[in-house]
Every structure is written in structure tokens, then in C-alpha cells.
Amino acid sequence: MxxxxxxxxxxxxxxxxxxxxxxxxxxxxxxxxxxxxxxxxxxxxxxxxxxxxxxxxxxxxxxxxxxxxxxxxxxxxxxxxxxxxxxxxxxxxxxxxxxxxxxxxxxxxxxxxxxxxxxxxxxxxxxxxxxxxxxxxxxxxxxxxxxxxxxxxxxxxxxxxxxxxxxxxxxxxxxxxxxxxxxxxxxxxxxxxGGKILSHATRTFTYEEAYFLFYGTSYRPTAKNTKYIKMYGRKIYEFAITNVPKAMKECLNESGAGIEDVKKIFIHQANEKMDEAIVSRFYGLYDRSMPKDVMPMNIHKMGNSSVATIPTLFDMVRKGNLKNQSIEKEDVVIFASVGAGMNINAVIYKV
CATH class of the missing domain: 3.40.47.10 (Thiolase/Chalcone synthase)
Known part of the structure; x- marks a missing residue:
């Protein structure tokens, strides 16, 4: 099975x-x-x-x-x-x-x-x-x-x-x-x-990181007491580029696939610079440079829709709806995300 x-x-x-x-x-x-x-x-x-x-x-x-x-x-x-x-x-x-x-x-x-x-x-x-x-x-x-x-x-x-x-x-x-x-x-x-989930990894960091994303009041002092999504962007960036590549590496090593087998990385569409830094550091852990086109992106036109970014991106690429991006049967791909909690996870999937 x-x-x-x-x-x-x-x-x-x-x-x-x-x-x-x-x-x-x-x-x-x-x-x-x-x-x-x-x-x-x-x-x-x-x-x-x-x-x-x-x-x-x-x-x-x-x-x-x-x-x-x-x-x-x-x-x-x-x-x-x-x-x-x-x-x-x-x-x-x-x-x-x-x-x-x-x-x-x-x-x-x-x-x-x-x-x-x-x-x-x-x-x-x-x-x-x-x-x-x-x-x-x-x-x-x-x-x-x-x-x-x-x-x-x-x-x-x-x-x-x-x-x-x-x-x-x-x-x-x-x-x-x-x-x-x-x-x-x-x-x-x-x-x-058919396809096969090869491995997965999840981590939760809360000792200092629990409130990097939170629900807070408006920056306008006279605004009504309504709460909105808030974040400490710099802290999240530093946390993500340090911890996400490590989790991805652990997950890939457990899968039995090699870094040379990875065809695409579907990473949470949070911030283009941050995502590029994460994937670049991930390849750096294997003493490799980040390959061209390994990281599909739709953030330029879609923005950050949180939990929806990876499944939307994967569906678009899988069905040929993202320019210059595609996946084929037997390709090894990675899903990886980071967000409130602070939580990190990854899945290695063979299409």
C-alpha cells in the first residue's frame, strides 16, 4: 500500500x-x-x-x-x-x-x-x-x-x-x-x-517564538478595539531561514531520496526573499547551489493566503497552470511551511 x-x-x-x-x-x-x-x-x-x-x-x-x-x-x-x-x-x-x-x-x-x-x-x-x-x-x-x-x-x-x-x-x-x-x-x-508520501517532519517552537505572529489591535490609536493579524516580521525571517532548512534536510534524509532527486520545492508563499533564502540554505546544507526553477512561485499575483498557498500552488503546477513549471510522474517534490506557533513542517512526496 x-x-x-x-x-x-x-x-x-x-x-x-x-x-x-x-x-x-x-x-x-x-x-x-x-x-x-x-x-x-x-x-x-x-x-x-x-x-x-x-x-x-x-x-x-x-x-x-x-x-x-x-x-x-x-x-x-x-x-x-x-x-x-x-x-x-x-x-x-x-x-x-x-x-x-x-x-x-x-x-x-x-x-x-x-x-x-x-x-x-x-x-x-x-x-x-x-x-x-x-x-x-x-x-x-x-x-x-x-x-x-x-x-x-x-x-x-x-x-x-x-x-x-x-x-x-x-x-x-x-x-x-x-x-x-x-x-x-x-x-x-x-x-x-501511484504517488507516495515518503516521509514527513513537524516541529513546534514556543519557548521564545510563540507570539511572533499574534492577534493585536490597530496601529491607529483611535481605532475601535478590533483585533487584526500582526507579526514581528524580522524575527520570523530569522527564525525561518535558520530552522526550516534543517527540518527539510532531516525529512529528505529520512525519505531515502537524495538531494539530486528533488525536482520541485513547494514552499509556503510567505515572502519571496525569505523563501529564496530558505531554499538556498537548504541546498547549502548539501554543499550545493539552488537549482534554477526548483521553487515555483505564485506569490507575485496571489499574495500570501496562509494555509492555501501550498495546495493552490501545487494544483496550478500539477495541472500546467503556472508558466514554465511542471511535474512528472516519479518526480520527488518537497512541501515545506512555516508559520504561527511557531510551527514548521515538511513532506517528501514522490509524484
Missing amino acids: QIAITGTGCYIPSITIPNDDFAANNFLNSDGTPIQHENRLVIEKFKAITGIGERRYVEPHLNTSDIALLAAEKALTDANIDKEELDYIILAHNFGDVSSGQSQSDTIPSLASRVKHLLRIHNPKCIAYDLLFGCPGWVEGVIQACAFIKSGMATKCLVIGAETLSRVTDPHDRDSMIYSDGAGAAVIEAVEN
């Missing part, structure tokens, strides 16, 4: 927000003082570091569970399985359903239960639950699905990553330009022949 990804799907929101749309924002420092640069310079520097030129936002009538459903339906169709055969629906997110114009998160019932309801699945043995694990949530969902199948508790699992970060961003915080919305999904199955 092998454990494979047999179907994928994603939902890319229809509303495109270019960087120029932030030109009129009143950006402030964390202490509420004005930033001493024109917004034009702030935006130029932002793009140079993150690589983001535009991002996608969901339409007002859609919520996180709605776009999770849309991605899930595509993955189920792609896998060509009966939805009633699913043993688990694992839905990774961080903020639940936050309706347009609102600030309160809604997680009762769980988003996974909502998706199961919307899929009209009758089978009560299909267990639906949410996974809160920061940006690495979808990868961790794949790892949990793998564990369920290995243990004999499941044969088919649906793993979804969905988020609407546009609804939890502070318009006075420059970091608000990073975040976006989206959803990606994959069906994980026990198969006789």
Missing part, C-alpha cells in the same frame, strides 16, 4: 487588488506614529522584498467555508471518487468564517462540518474537523491524513486549506499588503500504485 495525492483543486478569488490600491492608505508605525516615507516608496520597498505585485480577495458574499467547498469539489472531481467514501475531512484555517464587514470569527459549527454539510455527505463515519496550525496547517493536515491511513483508520481523506485574510488585516499596517484569500484541497488515498 502507498499513500498518494490522487486529486487536487483550488479556488482563486476573482477580485484582483494591485499594489497601487494601497497608495492612499494611512500607514503607521506600531506605536501609532506616521511612517516617514511616501506611500509610493513604502510600496516599492514592499514589492522588492516580498515579490508581491497584486493579491486576490474574495467577493463579499463568500466566506472561508464557501471557498473551501469550491476547492474541495474540484479535488473530488479530479480524484474521481464518491464523496460518501471519504473517511475524514480536515480543514486547515486560522480565523474561521469572518463575514464581509465584520470582525468576529465564526467557528461553530466547525468549518469542516460546514463543508461536509455543503457537500451533502450522508455518511456519519466521515469525520470532519478543523485544524489550527498557522500557515503550515494544510501540510500538517496531509501528515495527519497519512497517519490515519497508515493506522488503518482511513483509506480516503480530503485535506483543505482555506483563508480570507483580507478580513483580518489592519489598513494602517504595512503588513496588510502581504495577505490575501484563497483555498486549495487535495484527496489523500491508499493506493496500490
Whole structure:
């Protein structure tokens, strides 16, 4: 028996927000003082570091569970399985359903239960639950699905990553330009022949790192007491480039594959410079240079949609929807992510 990804799907929101749309924002420092640069310079520097030129936002009538459903339906169709055969629906997110114009998160019932309801699945043995694990949530969902199948508790699992970060961003915080919305999904199955999950690794660092990402108030002192996603960007950058390459190396060594076998690295689309540094350091651990085109990127047009970045990126490459990027049968690829917690994980997968 092998454990494979047999179907994928994603939902890319229809509303495109270019960087120029932030030109009129009143950006402030964390202490509420004005930033001493024109917004034009702030935006130029932002793009140079993150690589983001535009991002996608969901339409007002859609919520996180709605776009999770849309991605899930595509993955189920792609896998060509009966939805009633699913043993688990694992839905990774961080903020639940936050309706347009609102600030309160809604997680009762769980988003996974909502998706199961919307899929009209009758089978009560299909267990639906949410996974809160920061940006690495979808990868961790794949790892949990793998564990369920290995243990004999499941044969088919649906793993979804969905988020609407546009609804939890502070318009006075420059970091608000990073975040976006989206959803990606994959069906994980026990198969006789096909792809194979070779190994996985997960780490949680909390001694000093637990609050590198957090929920905080607006940078505008007179703003109402609404909380938004906040982060210590420099600390996250230093943490990620130090720890993620090590976890990737441990995972690859455990898989039995060699560094020369790796064809693609699907890394969380957090920040282009940070991702390049992580992958470059990973290859440096093997005394190699980072190969050209080994790291597909869609952050330039999609932004950072947290748990949705890797499944969306993988679906796009798998289906030939990202220019100059493709994967073939038998290719060895790596999924790797870092995010709130602080959590790190990686999966080595043979397509």
C-alpha cells in the first residue's frame, strides 16, 4: 500500500487588488506614529522584498467555508471518487468564517462540518474537523491524513486549506499588503500504485517564538478595539531561514531520496526573499547551489493566503497552470511551511 495525492483543486478569488490600491492608505508605525516615507516608496520597498505585485480577495458574499467547498469539489472531481467514501475531512484555517464587514470569527459549527454539510455527505463515519496550525496547517493536515491511513483508520481523506485574510488585516499596517484569500484541497488515498508520501517532519517552537505572529489591535490609536493579524516580521525571517532548512534536510534524509532527486520545492508563499533564502540554505546544507526553477512561485499575483498557498500552488503546477513549471510522474517534490506557533513542517512526496 502507498499513500498518494490522487486529486487536487483550488479556488482563486476573482477580485484582483494591485499594489497601487494601497497608495492612499494611512500607514503607521506600531506605536501609532506616521511612517516617514511616501506611500509610493513604502510600496516599492514592499514589492522588492516580498515579490508581491497584486493579491486576490474574495467577493463579499463568500466566506472561508464557501471557498473551501469550491476547492474541495474540484479535488473530488479530479480524484474521481464518491464523496460518501471519504473517511475524514480536515480543514486547515486560522480565523474561521469572518463575514464581509465584520470582525468576529465564526467557528461553530466547525468549518469542516460546514463543508461536509455543503457537500451533502450522508455518511456519519466521515469525520470532519478543523485544524489550527498557522500557515503550515494544510501540510500538517496531509501528515495527519497519512497517519490515519497508515493506522488503518482511513483509506480516503480530503485535506483543505482555506483563508480570507483580507478580513483580518489592519489598513494602517504595512503588513496588510502581504495577505490575501484563497483555498486549495487535495484527496489523500491508499493506493496500490501511484504517488507516495515518503516521509514527513513537524516541529513546534514556543519557548521564545510563540507570539511572533499574534492577534493585536490597530496601529491607529483611535481605532475601535478590533483585533487584526500582526507579526514581528524580522524575527520570523530569522527564525525561518535558520530552522526550516534543517527540518527539510532531516525529512529528505529520512525519505531515502537524495538531494539530486528533488525536482520541485513547494514552499509556503510567505515572502519571496525569505523563501529564496530558505531554499538556498537548504541546498547549502548539501554543499550545493539552488537549482534554477526548483521553487515555483505564485506569490507575485496571489499574495500570501496562509494555509492555501501550498495546495493552490501545487494544483496550478500539477495541472500546467503556472508558466514554465511542471511535474512528472516519479518526480520527488518537497512541501515545506512555516508559520504561527511557531510551527514548521515538511513532506517528501514522490509524484
